[in-house]
Amino acid sequence: MSTYSLSDGLASGAPRTSHAPWLATWVQESGAGVAASAAWIAFGLSCLWWEDVGDWSRTHSLGIAAFVIAAIALFGTVGADYLGPAGRALRQRAPWLIALGAFLTLWEVATAKFAWLPLPFFPPPQSIIEVYTDDLPKLLDSVFASVKLQLGGYLIGATIGFLTGVSIGWSRAVGYWVHPVLRFIGPLPATAWLPIAFFTFPSSWSASTFLIALATGFPVTVLTWSGVASVSTAYYDVARTLGAKPSFLVLKVAIPAALPHVFVGLFMGLGASFAVLVVAEMIGVKAGLGWYLQWAQGWAAYANMYAALIVMSLLCSGAITLLFAIRDRLLVWQKGTVKW
Amino acid sequence: MVEAAFAEAIAHAAAGAALDIEQVSHAFDIDGAELPVLSEVSIAVEPGELVALLGPSGCGKSTLLRLVAGLDKPKTGTLREDEVRIRSPHPSRVVVFQDPTLFPWRTVWDNVALGLEAQGILKSQRHRVDAALDLVGLSDFRTAYPHQLSGGMAQRVALARALVNDPKILILDEPLGKLDSLTRITMQAELVSLWQRKGFTTLLVTHDAEEALVLANRVIVFSERPARVKADIRVDRPYPRHRGDPYLADLRRQILGLLGLDATW
Ligand SMILES: Nc1ncnc2c1ncn2[C@@H]1O[C@H](COP(=O)(O)OP(=O)(O)O)[C@@H](O)[C@H]1O
Numbered sequence A: 001m002s003t004y005s006l007s008d009g010l011a012s013g014a015p016r017t018s019h020a021p022w023l024a025t026w027v028q029e030s031g032a033g034v035a036a037s038a039a040w041i042a043f044g045l046s047c048l049w050w051e052d053v054g055d056w057s058r059t060h061s062l063g064i065a066a067f068v069i070a071a072i073a074l075f076g077t078v079g080a081d082y083l084g085p086a087g088r089a090l091r092q093r094a095p096w097l098i099a100l101g102a103f104l105t106l107w108e109v110a111t112a113k114f115a116w117l118p119l120p121f122f123p124p125p126q127s128i129i130e131v132y133t134d135d136l137p138k139l140l141d142s143v144f145a146s147v148k149l150q151l152g153g154y155l156i157g158a159t160i161g162f163l164t165g166v167s168i169g170w171s172r173a174v175g176y177w178v179h180p181v182l183r184f185i186g187p188l189p190a191t192a193w194l195p196i197a198f199f200t201f202p203s204s205w206s207a208s209t210f211l212i213a214l215a216t217g218f219p220v221t222v223l224t225w226s227g228v229a230s231v232s233t234a235y236y237d238v239a240r241t242l243g244a245k246p247s248f249l250v251l252k253v254a255i256p257a258a259l260p261h262v263f264v265g266l267f268m269g270l271g272a273s274f275a276v277l278v279v280a281e282m283i284g285v286k287a288g289l290g291w292y293l294q295w296a297q298g299w300a301a302y303a304n305m306y307a308a309l310i311v312m313s314l315l316c317s318g319a320i321t322l323l324f325a326i327r328d329r330l331l332v333w334q335k336g337t338v339k340w
Numbered sequence B: 001m002v003e004a005a006f007a008e009a010i011a012h013a014a015a016g017a018a019l020d021i022e023q024v025s026h027a028f029d030i031d032g033a034e035l036p037v038l039s040e041v042s043i044a045v046e047p048g049e050l051v052a053l054l055g056p057s058g059c060g061k062s063t064l065l066r067l068v069a070g071l072d073k074p075k076t077g078t079l080r081e082d083e084v085r086i087r088s089p090h091p092s093r094v095v096v097f098q099d100p101t102l103f104p105w106r107t108v109w110d111n112v113a114l115g116l117e118a119q120g121i122l123k124s125q126r127h128r129v130d131a132a133l134d135l136v137g138l139s140d141f142r143t144a145y146p147h148q149l150s151g152g153m154a155q156r157v158a159l160a161r162a163l164v165n166d167p168k169i170l171i172l173d174e175p176l177g178k179l180d181s182l183t184r185i186t187m188q189a190e191l192v193s194l195w196q197r198k199g200f201t202t203l204l205v206t207h208d209a210e211e212a213l214v215l216a217n218r219v220i221v222f223s224e225r226p227a228r229v230k231a232d233i234r235v236d237r238p239y240p241r242h243r244g245d246p247y248l249a250d251l252r253r254q255i256l257g258l259l260g261l262d263a264t265w
């Protein structure tokens, strides 16, 4: 009671130092949004003010788009209180919008306007936009091919790795036979198999699927195995005294207890398989983003390369986000898991 | 409501079983050397008795409980539940370990349901899980995960997980050892009332002579490792018992003497 009234008195008795507290609050809440808007206006102006040094068709549209984003940033943050969660999210990201606008302005000026950076190797933003608008079908085909290959190989590798890991962790006999093979073959980078795979498999697509599965399978196997092996025997004791049969011990004790490890394996496998995917596409498969990169390089189409890289990084990041979302769903019982 | 839960639970209750431990010896191999842990232990437990096992730390009490549970086999000697030899674990003999060992990936309800699920009878017997949770007063926490529980609550869930199987022999390995003294006293009272209502045979390992005397109608004192039965003491006192009861105080002095603590206490 006494502390309550004390703090109460302090709050009301504290002298106001600022002459216009609403101004301070406003600057704090919307200042970044206004600055972000200014940065994007600068970007738009940088597009339209000077003539391009090269021949790009999307400069004008890009400048307009920059103004539109500037307007959204301004009204979105100033009026955030009326926009609910979207407004709050925008406000929170305003500093990033400032940085992005400034970076784009600099990029635009340094490439398209004054060519401070050597031109074919450092394409301006509008030429990348041009790729997305004019070369879209080919890019989409590549995305589709990559996703298909990656998804198939990854699912096969993850499934086989998981089953192998559980079997080794559970059965001594399986461990006896599989463990040495795993030790011998596992650490070999999957890409080392590439030359052999491409002439032993009937198609380059099946060869790549195999390699991606291999790259995924190894970490998933090892981590599933270590997860199953490290399950406390106390859990088994409890389950056995309650009448559990061996199948229950595997499915309802070992596997759920090992799941956090399994997800580490799935995460590592995903990273490893991306690398294999790109290399396989560059060398053997005549489709996919890796192939697109290779093709773009052959034509010295640097804008296409950057465009493809951006898409690729979005896809990889999206895949990992998806994996983490699944993990968070399945492992709600864990406290303090890392947010991706 | 709790009364209804009791009635529900009692409907399934089976009375306690007799437990015969006959000339049981056990030893562990540690790096080739043999470590004798139990030496010709014989105890005949009547159906429905609550027997406390006391002994120096590391003498082999938990080992004996694992043998009774059927988790390990003795080197020599036999253990029988109602004249039937114990060879493997069975849900009629359920253990509550010192650590609650709840499955962290299961909710409280799912943890309690474990035994029925493992035996494949959960579908038709879901009400028994609810009744067991009522019994330990944790119905409001059915959807909580173990990391959200306090130590005492977790131990109560472990108790519910055991009781839901209607064991004939309840095996308690220092179940209250890690609880604060207040929770402990409350749970001691709960244990006695549960045991009185359900009538299961109970083996209770404890390191606390007072706890043994407040709860048990028989106290068995073991020697240092390898454990031998040093004394078998009847505690003929009605429940609820008083901690200050001079009769119990006298027994306590006697037991502490057997444990080699007479000078200090
Ligand atoms: N699985 C095991 N392997 C080897 N030694 C063990 C094992 N379990 C217990 N022991 C040993 O047996 C002795 C008795 O242990 P335990 O029965 O746990 O004692 P307590 O009476 O404290 O419960 C201890 O010395 C312990 O180290």
Ligand SMILES: [Mg+2]
Binding pocket: B061, B062, B063, B173
């Ligand atoms: Mg012990």
